[in-house]
Amino acid sequence: MLNGIPINFYIMLSAVIFIIGVIGVMARRNAIIIFMCIELMLNAVNLLLVAFSTLHNDPSGQVFVFFIMAVAAAEVAVGLAILSMVYRNFKSIDIDLLSRLKN
Amino acid sequence: MLGYTITQWLFGILSFLAIMFALMVVFTRNPVNSVLYLVLTFFCIAGHYLLLNAQFLAIVHIVVYAGAIMVLFLFIIMLMNLDADTEPQKHIGTRFIAGIVGGVLLFVMVGALRGAEQIQLVQTGSSQIGLVKNLGKVLFSEFLFPFEIASILLLAALVGAIMIGKRDTNINSKETTNS
Numbered sequence: 001m002l003n004g005i006p007i008n009f010y011i012m013l014s015a016v017i018f019i020i021g022v023i024g025v026m027a028r029r030n031a032i033i034i035f036m037c038i039e040l041m042l043n044a045v046n047l048l049l050v051a052f053s054t055l056h057n058d059p060s061g062q063v064f065v066f067f068i069m070a071v072a073a074a075e076v077a078v079g080l081a082i083l084s085m086v087y088r089n090f091k092s093i094d095i096d097l098l099s100r101l102k103n
Numbered sequence: 104m105l106g107y108t109i110t111q112w113l114f115g116i117l118s119f120l121a122i123m124f125a126l127m128v129v130f131t132r133n134p135v136n137s138v139l140y141l142v143l144t145f146f147c148i149a150g151h152y153l154l155l156n157a158q159f160l161a162i163v164h165i166v167v168y169a170g171a172i173m174v175l176f177l178f179i180i181m182l183m184n185l186d187a188d189t190e191p192q193k194h195i196g197t198r199f200i201a202g203i204v205g206g207v208l209l210f211v212m213v214g215a216l217r218g219a220e221q222i223q224l225v226q227t228g229s230s231q232i233g234l235v236k237n238l239g240k241v242l243f244s245e246f247l248f249p250f251e252i253a254s255i256l257l258l259a260a261l262v263g264a265i266m267i268g269k270r271d272t273n274i275n276s277k278e279t280t281n282s
Contacts, residue, residue, distance in 0.1 A: 004110075005110060005111060005114050008216065009114065009118075011216055012213065012216070013118050013121070013122070015209060015212045015213065015216075016122055016209065017121065017122065017125050019205045019208055019209045019212075020122070020125045020126060020128075020129060020205075021125075022204075022205055022208060023129060023201050023202060023204075023205035024128065024129035026197075026200075026201035026204065026205070027129065027193060027197070027198045027201035027202070028129065028193070029191040029192065029193050030134060030185070030190060030191065032134060032176065032179065032180060032183075032185070033128075033129075033134060033137055035176070036128060036137060036138065036141050036176065037128070037129065039141070039168075039172070040125055040128065040141070040144065043144075043145065043148050043168075046148075046164075047148055047151055047152075050151075050152055050155050050157050050160060050233075051155060053157075053232070054155045054156060054157065054232070054233070057232060058232070059232040059233075059237060059238055059241045060241070060245075060246075062157055062159075062160055062232065062233060062238055063238065063241055063242050063245075063246050065160055066160065066163065066238075066242070067246075067249060067253055069163060069164070069167050069168070070253045070256065070257060071253075071256065072168075072172070073167060073171065073172060073257070073260075074256050074257055074259075074260030075260075076172050076175060076176075077175070077260050077261070077263075077264040078260050078263050078264050078267065080175055080176070080179050080264075081263070081264040081265075081267040081268035082267055083179065084179060084182065084183070084268060085267055085268060087183050088270075092191075093183065093185075094191040096191070096193075
């Protein structure tokens with residue numbers, strides 16, 4: 001009963017999720033939402049890596065996904081610390097206001 | 104069932120749910136709802152990992168993303184007291200252009216993939232490489248050095264987050280005494 005799924009379907013799904021993340025980065029002004037859209041893009045790439053790892057029966061792809069998760073965790077910790085610092089100084093996390101880099 | 108197997112039904116349902124929840128992440132106004140939809144998206148992607156027989160990654164994905172990272176997001180959002188009323192909106196033209204650019208990018212990707220290669224089937228459910236035993240052997244033999252580097256990276260991120268996030272009283276007091 002277990003049958004294969006064409007790899008093209010996984011590529012399409014990852015492309016759609018990645019592009020939803022790209023649209024979110026371009027269309028939203030809240031810096032935290034932009035962060036979450038970047039996480040969405042990372043997950044689209046992770047899904048494709050796991051699909052190809054299963055296709056080629058090679059565990060290196062899954063180990064790579066593991067490292068991407070570690071890097072994403074580090075990135076989120078530092079990024080949210082920066083954002084909370086920005087909110088403390090500006091009382092806003094609207095990136096259109098923050099684009100001046102100067103008060 | 105209509106000529107499709109159980110795996111294909113599961114793939115379709117999980118893909119549909121993942122795309123819908125991802126769209127809701129972008130188009131919901133309230134940031135807290137956005138975080139909750141992102142958690143649901145991550146659960147759908149974990150279901151995809153299970154379908155690809157990557158059990159270890161599915162569990163790690165739920166624990167690390169849905170359990171740790173999204174709680175951090177939710178915590179920061181509640182700390183900042185963000186709401187749908189205080190949510191800044193871009194101009195309608197900018198959002199329209201963002202949608203057009205995304206659509207064109209998707210069109211280019213799909214066009215590039217059409218007929219690039221004959222269809223290969225992913226043998227879901229039969230491979231053994233995603234189990235903890237096999238993945239651990241690879242991780243601790245072939246990828247031991249990157250694993251140690253990752254631990255140093257996490258330590259650096261920990262120290263950096265604390266240094267950035269703590270209230271900086273010294274610099275301010277020095278500036279006031281200078282002036």
